[in-house]
Amino acid sequence: MKTVFEPERIRSYISEYRLEAIFAKPDALPLQLRVYAGGELVLKEGDPLDGLYFQVSGRTKVSSSVGTGKSLLLRFCHPLSVFGDIELLQKVVVQSEVEAVRETAFLYVRLQAVETALMQDPPFLNALLRHLSYKLQTCTTASRINLLATVEERLASYLLTTRMQNEFGREIQTTHTQEIASLIGTTPRHLNRVIRKLADRNILGKGRNALVVLDWERLDALSNGLRYD
Known part of the structure; x- marks a missing residue:
């Protein structure tokens, strides 16, 4: 400070x-x-x-x-x-x-x-x-x-809430997944299962060291309009 x-x-x-x-x-x-x-x-x-x-x-x-x-x-x-x-x-x-x-x-x-x-x-x-x-x-x-929300909904809500124009972009470092799991109230193992499921549906992409949001519109639909703000 x-x-x-x-x-x-x-x-x-x-x-x-x-x-x-x-x-x-x-x-x-x-x-x-x-x-x-x-x-x-x-x-x-x-x-x-x-x-x-x-x-x-x-x-x-x-x-x-x-x-x-x-x-x-x-x-x-x-x-x-x-x-x-x-x-x-x-x-x-x-x-x-x-x-x-x-x-x-x-x-x-x-x-x-x-x-x-x-x-x-x-x-x-x-x-x-x-x-x-x-x-x-x-x-x-x-x-x-x-x-009340599922882990899929919570993850989608988190990603959409943290999206920042010209700053957040589409890429999220996978080293942060343990922190994300804690913040949205799940385990890293469960979160990784959800990420793999969304990757199979081409909503998220998983690279070597990062997640990439491939389809913000479908992610938005998955969130059911919930936001952390």
Whole structure:
């Protein structure tokens, strides 16, 4: 993580996402611009909360650990997303792991400033309520996927959710299949069986070190419209 000292860039994000409607006095608020590289943890489950994070660029992955020690995928997040709101209101440690998928920037407000400058501000509290409602909706969707969908549907949903124009392309490294299996709640062996089945149907191709999506439309049909975002 690096802290970027660029007041103009901070002001541009405030304007882009209309944060002046959330922060009564944004110029007086000690905002930091924090930038995380792809693969870097933003929040670690079980750590004490240090502040609120407003995602203003990039893409993040949110997952939660289960009893076996594995992680289960909850959602992918885009701007504008807020992290730390649940922990702030419930006064608990960080509940989910947040990882930057690619370089991602956040406007960060330390916990003390949130408590003293924002918690009595109705527009700020209304904004938190909207974000919490959205999280409830996405967590409900993730629960439905993880509990009721088949492994084929979960894999298709994962691949379609993680597809990024001009960035993700069609190729997925096979070295990541163990991580994918954990995230979608299955075993690597079962996942490999599903991959072989989809390869036999010419939906996926399996090269030496990578998977290639051959037919996004049929993959979309297989997902039944479910997404992790």
